[in-house]
Amino acid sequence: MARLPLPARRRSWPVRHPGDLAMHGIAGLAAAGTILVLVLLTVQVFRQARPAISRFGAAFVWSTDWNPVTNAFGARDLIWGTAVTSLAAVLAAVPLAVAAALFLTELAPARAAAPIRTLVELLAAIPSVVLGLWGILVLGPVLAQHVEPWLGSTLGFIPLFSGAPSPAGLLPACVILTIMVVPIVAAISREVFLTVPADLKDGAYALGATRWEVVRGVVLPHSAAGLTAAVILGLGRALGEAIAVTQVIGGTAAFHASLFGPADTLASRIASQYQGAVSDIQIASIAFLAAILLVFSLVANVGAGLVVGRLQRRRLGVR
Amino acid sequence: MTGREASPLSGGARLRRRRAASAGAELLSLLAAFVAVAVLVVVVVSIFLKGAGALSVHLFTRTPVPFGETGGGIEQALIGTAELVALATSIALPAGVLVAVYAHEFAPAGVARLVRLCLNVLAGVPTIVVGILVFTLMVKGSGQSGWAGALALSIIMVPLVARGSEEVLAVVPATLREASLALGATRARTVLRVVLPTAVGGIVTATILAVARVAGETAPLLFTSSIAATTVNTDPQRPLASVALSIFADSESPDPHAHQEAWAAAFVLLVFVLAISIGARLVASRARGGRLR
Numbered sequence: 001m002a003r004l005p006l007p008a009r010r011r012s013w014p015v016r017h018p019g020d021l022a023m024h025g026i027a028g029l030a031a032a033g034t035i036l037v038l039v040l041l042t043v044q045v046f047r048q049a050r051p052a053i054s055r056f057g058a059a060f061v062w063s064t065d066w067n068p069v070t071n072a073f074g075a076r077d078l079i080w081g082t083a084v085t086s087l088a089a090v091l092a093a094v095p096l097a098v099a100a101a102l103f104l105t106e107l108a109p110a111r112a113a114a115p116i117r118t119l120v121e122l123l124a125a126i127p128s129v130v131l132g133l134w135g136i137l138v139l140g141p142v143l144a145q146h147v148e149p150w151l152g153s154t155l156g157f158i159p160l161f162s163g164a165p166s167p168a169g170l171l172p173a174c175v176i177l178t179i180m181v182v183p184i185v186a187a188i189s190r191e192v193f194l195t196v197p198a199d200l201k202d203g204a205y206a207l208g209a210t211r212w213e214v215v216r217g218v219v220l221p222h223s224a225a226g227l228t229a230a231v232i233l234g235l236g237r238a239l240g241e242a243i244a245v246t247q248v249i250g251g252t253a254a255f256h257a258s259l260f261g262p263a264d265t266l267a268s269r270i271a272s273q274y275q276g277a278v279s280d281i282q283i284a285s286i287a288f289l290a291a292i293l294l295v296f297s298l299v300a301n302v303g304a305g306l307v308v309g310r311l312q313r314r315r316l317g318v319r
Numbered sequence: 320m321t322g323r324e325a326s327p328l329s330g331g332a333r334l335r336r337r338r339a340a341s342a343g344a345e346l347l348s349l350l351a352a353f354v355a356v357a358v359l360v361v362v363v364v365s366i367f368l369k370g371a372g373a374l375s376v377h378l379f380t381r382t383p384v385p386f387g388e389t390g391g392g393i394e395q396a397l398i399g400t401a402e403l404v405a406l407a408t409s410i411a412l413p414a415g416v417l418v419a420v421y422a423h424e425f426a427p428a429g430v431a432r433l434v435r436l437c438l439n440v441l442a443g444v445p446t447i448v449v450g451i452l453v454f455t456l457m458v459k460g461s462g463q464s465g466w467a468g469a470l471a472l473s474i475i476m477v478p479l480v481a482r483g484s485e486e487v488l489a490v491v492p493a494t495l496r497e498a499s500l501a502l503g504a505t506r507a508r509t510v511l512r513v514v515l516p517t518a519v520g521g522i523v524t525a526t527i528l529a530v531a532r533v534a535g536e537t538a539p540l541l542f543t544s545s546i547a548a549t550t551v552n553t554d555p556q557r558p559l560a561s562v563a564l565s566i567f568a569d570s571e572s573p574d575p576h577a578h579q580e581a582w583a584a585a586f587v588l589l590v591f592v593l594a595i596s597i598g599a600r601l602v603a604s605r606a607r608g609g610r611l612r
Contacts, residue, residue: 023507027421030414031434034481037452037474038437041444044455099351107345108352118600120355123362125596127535129563130366130585133570137578138365179362182355210341233443240445243537247570270447274454275542290448301443305436312435312482316489318428 042294049291052284060288066269068278073285075266075292082265084170085245086238089177094231096178097185102215104186105193117190124183132247135176140167140248143175148260163258168250170259176244181234188233191311192226193219229307236300240293242267266293363589370586373579378587383549383565383580393584395551399465399559403544404534406469406555407476412526414473415480416515422481423488424510435485442478447538449474454542465555468544472536476529483525487518520602527599531592537563562588 046053052060056073063074100120104113148165155161196219204214220227250262251272264272266289277283381392418438422431449471457467491514499509515522544558552559562584569581 017505017507019505019507023510024421024425027417027425030417031421031426031430033414034418034434034441034477035437037477038441038444040456041448041452044452045448048451048455096351096354099348100355103348103352107348114604116352116356118597119359120352122593122596123355123359125531125592126359126362127537127563127588127592129535129537129566129570130589131362133566133581133585134362134366136570137582138369179358182358186355210337212341212344213337215344236443240443240447242445242447243541243567247567267445267447270451271538271541274451287451290451293445294448297444297448298440301440302436304443305439308439309432309435312439313432316423316485318423318431318489 042298045287045290045294048287049284051281052288053291055281056285056288060285061292068282071279071281073282073288075289078264078266078269078289079292081170081173081249081263082239082267084259084263085173085177085249085265086235088174089181089238090231090235092174092178093181093234094185097182097230097234098189098227100182101186101189101193102219104190106211106215106219120186121183123179124187128180128241128244129247131176131179132244135172135244135248136168139175140169140172143167143171144260147171152260159257160259163260165260166250166262168248169262170249172248173245173263173265174259176248177238177241180241180244181238184237185230185234188230188308189223189227191315192223192230195226195311195314196222225307226311229304232300232304233308236297236304239300240267240297242271246271266290363593366582366585366589369582370589373583374586375583378580378583382551393560393562393565393580395549396560396562396565396584397587398551398553399544400534400561400563402553402555403465403468403472403540403559403561404530406465407472407533408526408530410469410473411476411480411529415477415526415529416484416522418477418481419484419488420510420515423485424506424514435482438478438481441474442482445538446475446536447541450539450542453539458543463542463544463558465544465552465557465559468540468559468561469555471539471543472533475536475539476533479529479532480522480525483528484518484522487521487525488514490521491517524599524603527595531596531599535563535588535592537561537567540564541567 052073056063060074061079062076063072064076065072065074066077067073104117104120108116144165144167148171151161152163152165200218200222201214204218209217245265246268249264249268251264251268252262270286270289270293274283274286277286378392378394379397380394382395383393418434422434426434453467453471453474457464457470495513495517496509499513500506504512540561540563544561544564549560566581566584566588569577569584572578
């Protein structure tokens with residue numbers, strides 16, 4: 001174990017020497033700083049949103065207005081846009097990422113697994129603004145010309161797939177977010193799968209189980225909590241992405257049930273209007289959007305963090 | 320071994336079905352890994368092709384030109400990004416390492432756990448909200464500045480540096496610490512003279528990966544360091560331009576020349592980010608004995 005002192009001695013610490021006191025104090029301050037930043041984030045966002053919270057109350061969440069002229073604001077369409085894009089991204093990314101992680105841990109020879117893993121994780125290194133540029137100038141037109149007409153003609157009876165194709169809209173946002181979520185879910189799933197005890201797997205193989213049966217009967221059940229955390233973290237990433245979504249979603253005040261039409265999400269509305277807001281109540285309303293986003297991400301990350309934290313501690317060799 | 324049915328170990332139709340299901344699942348997982356890699360290749364190659372075509376020397380030596388004209392560059396943005404990232408790193412590197420040292424060397428287990436949870440939560444906060452925080456703290460009233468942008472970037476870097484550093488502190492052998500303490504060194508001296516020098520390679524790797532991440536960050540800069548800066552500026556009291564924001568602004572523009580500039584800038588940014596991400600991983604893997612991480 002990396003941690004130094006024996007438990008009995010541990011109690012006499014932190015400090016006996018002035019240098020130790022100083023070091024402990026400075027490092028402790030830095031750690032307190034990270035906690036302070038989280039507290040400040042919450043306080044500042046909610047303080048800025050207060051005028052909108054007291055004026056619109058809970059009705060803000062289901063009101064469809066967004067009118068800077070009459071100062072009537074509501075988040076329903078943005079919550080819809082956020083929910084559709086992030087859920088679609090997670091639904092598409094999770095099976096792909098989990099299957100790829102299974103390939104890396106259960107199937108691929110070590111020599112092949114390492115470079116493939118690096119390539120998958122490099123996806124996360126592409127800056128979101130670059131991915132967004134690709135999304136609006138390359139992906140959007142391809143979807144509008146080839147994919148959306150085909151979806152419209154085969155599935156057009158569902159409102160989601162009706163309407164005129166357009167290069168900017170919900171569909172390219174879903175695809176871009178999927179690309180962003182895959183490396184996150186793949187990386188965490190891989191770590192989770194690596195923690196499955198080899199004894200359990202060997203036991204199942206010895207009983208004559210096939211590879212798939214070992215995965216289904218041993219690996220996946222053992223990894224359920226970790227996979228849930230991976231999905232939540234992927235969802236959190238998709239919910240909060242502002243820049244790439246702003247670039248591809250088309251940013252509109254109008255509501256479209258169709259995936260093809262332009263829309264907006266919580267994060268993209270913040271990115272596009274926070275700075276140009278004309279009234280105090282509009283700024284407060286946008287801060288309200290940020291508050292909704294922040295609450296979602298805090299809940300998701302604390303939940304996932306408790307699970308991932310256990311993995312992390314195991315890797316760090318601490319309790 | 321005349322026929323399949325003759326051997327009791329070869330199984331019947333049921334075993335064949337189970338084997339087929341397993342082979343199918345294996346094929347699907349292979350396919351998934353292939354698709355994930357293919358997406359990277361498609362996106363990167365397509366950006367490289369578009370970007371290489373739009374690249375010119377002017378990109379590095381000139382500032383933007385008015386709407387509709389050609390021949391502009393993003394010199395101010397390259398300088399701005401370099402300065403923003405340098406300032407952010409100078410805040411986040413010491414802060415992140417100190418947090419890691421506190422969590423791994425000093426804090427009681429419960430507190431360390433809380434600090435780690437906070438780092439994980441902070442890493443997951445939408446970066447646009449970090450931009451709002453810094454806006455309310457520093458920009459409101461006094462205006463945008465390079466410092467505000469650097470602070471926003473450093474808030475994003477700290478959890479990356481701290482988590483990466485703690486992973487390295489964890490692999491510093493306990494025997495080194497014990498030897499130092501047994502020689503009478505204080506705990507602080509042990510950390511400064513034994514633990515950190517041993518871990519320095521990994522800390523550098525974590526920092527480089529964090530630099531790669533924030534070099535392309537746009538959302539935290541949107542409200543904090545100007546989107547409209549078109550002249551070269553190195554004074555962090557005033558807004559600094561950045562490559563990421565230039566790409567964002569250009570991609571929102573209806574001007575096709577701006578799109579060309581965005582592709583060229585995206586090419587430069589992507590080459591930088593991918594090169595240092597791969598480089599850091601290679602160095603780290605060599606240090607760890609050839610295992611690519």
